[in-house]
Amino acid sequence: MLNLVESDSRTFYQVLDETVSLLDAARVPYVLMGGVASAARGGHRFTHDIDVFVKHEDADRALATFTKRGFRTEKTYPEWLYKAFKKRVMIDVIFRSTGPVVLDDEMIAHASVVEWKGRDLRVLAPEDLFVIKALVMSEHTLAMDPRWMRHVYDMLSVVRACELDWDYLLRRARQGPRRVLGFLLYAQSLDLTVPNSVVRKLVEMLGIA
Numbered sequence: 001m002l003n004l005v006e007s008d009s010r011t012f013y014q015v016l017d018e019t020v021s022l023l024d025a026a027r028v029p030y031v032l033m034g035g036v037a038s039a040a041r042g043g044h045r046f047t048h049d050i051d052v053f054v055k056h057e058d059a060d061r062a063l064a065t066f067t068k069r070g071f072r073t074e075k076t077y078p079e080w081l082y083k084a085f086k087k088r089v090m091i092d093v094i095f096r097s098t099g100p101v102v103l104d105d106e107m108i109a110h111a112s113v114v115e116w117k118g119r120d121l122r123v124l125a126p127e128d129l130f131v132i133k134a135l136v137m138s139e140h141t142l143a144m145d146p147r148w149m150r151h152v153y154d155m156l157s158v159v160r161a162c163e164l165d166w167d168y169l170l171r172r173a174r175q176g177p178r179r180v181l182g183f184l185l186y187a188q189s190l191d192l193t194v195p196n197s198v199v200r201k202l203v204e205m206l207g208i209a
Helices: 004-025 034-040 056-068 105-110 126-136 139-144 149-161 166-173 177-189 196-206
Strands: 030-033 049-054 072-077 081-086 089-094 112-116 119-123
Touching (some): 030 034, 034 119, 049 056, 056 089, 166 196
Antiparallel strands (some): 030 049, 072 081
C-alpha cells in the first residue's frame, strides 16, 4: 500500500503528465517554470504545484483547455495569473511574471525539452530561470513568503548544474541587472563558476564602473 507521500507524488506526476499532454494537444505555446523547471535543470527539491508560462493572448485558451477536461479553474488575478486544480494539485497559468517578464518568442526559442523523472518536459532555459528567480526576490518576497530561500537555492543550482549561455543571460538581465548582479556575486562568493567578464558587463550596464 502506498503511504501518503508516495500517493501524493504519484498524483502530482499524473496531473503533470495530463497538463503537458493537454497543452501540447491544444497547441498552446508554453514552457514550464517554477519548481518543476528548477528540478529538471538540476535542482533537488520537490514541488507541489505546476507553473505553466504562456503568452497573454493564449492564457484564456489554456484555461479553457483545462476546463474542458474537468479541471476546476479560476481567473485568480486577471492581470497576470489563472489557476487550475485537479486531484489536490494546483496549476498556475502565468502570463506575466515579476519584472514584469512576459513569455516572448526569444524565450520560447531558448527553452528546451528536458528528461525529468522519466518524462520529457519543455522547460525554461536556465538563463531565463535564473533571471526570473532573481527578479522574484523582492523585499515583499522576503517579508511575506516563508519559502523564499527556495528561489536562492534554485538560482545556485542553475549556476552549479547548467552550462550557461552568458551572452544570452546578459541580454535577459536587462530587465533587472542590479538584482541579477547581486545573485551572481553571491554565487561567486560560494566558489561557483561565474565569469568575471559577466560581472564587469553587468556593472557597465548599470553605469557604476
